[in-house]
Amino acid sequence: MSGSTGLLTEGQDLRIVGFLCNWCSYGGADTAGVARFEQPTDLRVIRVPCSGRIDPLFIARALLSGADGVLVSGCHPRDCHYAEGNFYARRRLEMLKQFLSVTGIDPERFHYTWVSASEGQRWQDVVTSFTERIRKLGPAPKMSGGTGYDEECLKEIAAAVSLGEQCPCHKEKA
Amino acid sequence: MQALAELKDQIRKALPELDVVIGWQQGYDALHTRPLFIRSEEDIDKLVVNEFCVVNPSSYLREMRGGKKVGLVLKGCDSRSVIQLIQEELLNKDDLTIFGFGCNGVLNHAKLQARFGDIGYIESAESDGNTVNLVVAGNKETAPFAELCAEKCLTCSYPNTLQCSHFAGEESDKKAEAAQDKALEEFEQLSMEERFAFWQDQMRRCIRCYACRNACPMCVCKDHCLANSRQPKWLSEDVDVQNNFMFQMIHVMHLTGRCVECGECERACPMDIPIMLLRRKMAGIVRDVFAYNAGTNAEDTSPLMRFEVEEPTIEERH
Numbered sequence: 262m263s264g265s266t267g268l269l270t271e272g273q274d275l276r277i278v279g280f281l282c283n284w285c286s287y288g289g290a291d292t293a294g295v296a297r298f299e300q301p302t303d304l305r306v307i308r309v310p311c312s313g314r315i316d317p318l319f320i321a322r323a324l325l326s327g328a329d330g331v332l333v334s335g336c337h338p339r340d341c342h343y344a345e346g347n348f349y350a351r352r353r354l355e356m357l358k359q360f361l362s363v364t365g366i367d368p369e370r371f372h373y374t375w376v377s378a379s380e381g382q383r384w385q386d387v388v389t390s391f392t393e394r395i396r397k398l399g400p401a402p403k404m405s406g407g408t409g410y411d412e413e414c415l416k417e418i419a420a421a422v423s424l425g426e427q428c429p430c431h432k433e434k435a
Numbered sequence: 436m437q438a439l440a441e442l443k444d445q446i447r448k449a450l451p452e453l454d455v456v457i458g459w460q461q462g463y464d465a466l467h468t469r470p471l472f473i474r475s476e477e478d479i480d481k482l483v484v485n486e487f488c489v490v491n492p493s494s495y496l497r498e499m500r501g502g503k504k505v506g507l508v509l510k511g512c513d514s515r516s517v518i519q520l521i522q523e524e525l526l527n528k529d530d531l532t533i534f535g536f537g538c539n540g541v542l543n544h545a546k547l548q549a550r551f552g553d554i555g556y557i558e559s560a561e562s563d564g565n566t567v568n569l570v571v572a573g574n575k576e577t578a579p580f581a582e583l584c585a586e587k588c589l590t591c592s593y594p595n596t597l598q599c600s601h602f603a604g605e606e607s608d609k610k611a612e613a614a615q616d617k618a619l620e621e622f623e624q625l626s627m628e629e630r631f632a633f634w635q636d637q638m639r640r641c642i643r644c645y646a647c648r649n650a651c652p653m654c655v656c657k658d659h660c661l662a663n664s665r666q667p668k669w670l671s672e673d674v675d676v677q678n679n680f681m682f683q684m685i686h687v688m689h690l691t692g693r694c695v696e697c698g699e700c701e702r703a704c705p706m707d708i709p710i711m712l713l714r715r716k717m718a719g720i721v722r723d724v725f726a727y728n729a730g731t732n733a734e735d736t737s738p739l740m741r742f743e744v745e746e747p748t749i750e751e752r753h
């Protein structure tokens with residue numbers, strides 16, 4: 262695998278991965294689209310069933326693979342389709358957010374927030390300002406070894422999302 | 436040592452009810468101990484408790500299955516991992532008998548080596564928690580404990596075994612030398628770029644032997660570690676910076692709110708990679724945000740397994 266199979270099409274220069282909850286932010290992005298709000302095109306979306314499904318390792322994986330930014334958006338607290346998924350997510354995401362700095366990956370490259378399905382305008386604001394932020398930060402520093410950011414890595418993250426409880430780590434309790 | 440005699444006594448009394456008691460015995464020289472599995476009376480006399488009992492005996496628990504009655508001789512820090520596992524229902528409290536004592540801290544071989552050259556010259560070393568008295572190549576030497584001890588002992592606030600069934604000897608009144616980990620504080624003076632470069636260099640040295648994981652008492656997934664999973668494929672077989680760093684992320688994330696900061700991972704690392712910086716950072720965040728110290732109360736619930744509807748300590752992210 263080489264970085265050349267990357268997602269970047271000509272003229273694009275940012276690699277931003279968005280994890281969007283199916284029940285809200287994914288719809289919010291759709292609403293924004295239907296309303297023809299102008300949106301940056303750098304975002305590569307991975308749809309998740311709930312922000313609670315987001316393993317912080319998905320984000321770590323994207324960042325270590327060389328994504329320039331990762332945006333997570335779920336339902337507002339108290340509005341989770343599954344009642345409490347986003348409450349758990351908030352804690353996990355906050356831990357990752359605060360942890361990143363020690364790895365030397367700028368925590369500004371990761372943002373999490375809440376956007377409901379009806380908030381097309383808010384989605385546009387979120388994604389625009391995040392993209393703007395990443396643009397200012399510039400491309401992420403390169404790992405000095407590894408295969409880097411490519412289609413494969415995103416596919417693997419998406420595959421991991423869909424595995425859920427079949428993931429081997431659920432199989433056995435000590 | 437008073438505590439040792441008492442410990443042996445307590446173990447002798449409890450042994451008939453137990454399948455095995457795990458502790459330490461003298462290793463190949465004065466500076467090393469190795470694990471001791473006490474199954475019969477004769478084994479009891481091999482038990483030692485000293486400043487080289489570095490290994491956490493509870494790391495061996497995960498190899499044991501099925502309702503065995505196990506006794507454990509544990510330092511304060513070791514007991515935290517057991518308490519955390521009991522809390523997570525990964526261990527059954529009724530199967531365990533914990534023998535506790537007051538610990539004055541353990542010594543770090545790398546620091547001894549840095550100070551005295553080859554540690555083979557060190558004939559003995561004893562510490563009272565303040566001063567270490569050594570005999571090096573026939574000469575008596577003394578050194579402040581803080582300069583030779585394991586890093587974790589500098590910030591330890593739990594020198595006495597927690598929630599144990601038996602306690603031998605006197606409680607240790609050892610105080611933490613510092614609230615914050617100095618190495619981490621210094622590291623955080625570096626810029627983001629410098630930190631990134633630092634980990635690139637460190638991760639290039641990692642040989643992905645997984646010793647850090649295998650020594651970790653909290654890593655309980657055994658053969659189902661994500662690092663070995665092919666589906667999903669988290670890591671490739673390549674031992675390169677990206678994959679090695681990802682492995683560290685896996686370890687840290689899976690231990691968020693669980694890591695008891697025992698330092699076993701870093702101690703076991705054959706490449707001397709300072710991976711405790713990462714664990715310390717995460718444990719510090721958990722303390723700051725959730726006022727939670729892993730492994731100090733079996734009745735508690737780890738912060739990532741619960742939530743508050745309003746989180747006063749988490750800034751709202753817009």
Ligand code: SF4
Binds near residue numbers: 640645704706710
């Ligand atoms: S023990 Fe050290 S060398 Fe081995 S996998 Fe862990 S960090 Fe890498």
Ligand code: SF4
Binds near residue numbers: 694698
């Ligand atoms: S990650 Fe390291 S410090 Fe934390 S519990 Fe495991 S071995 Fe101990």
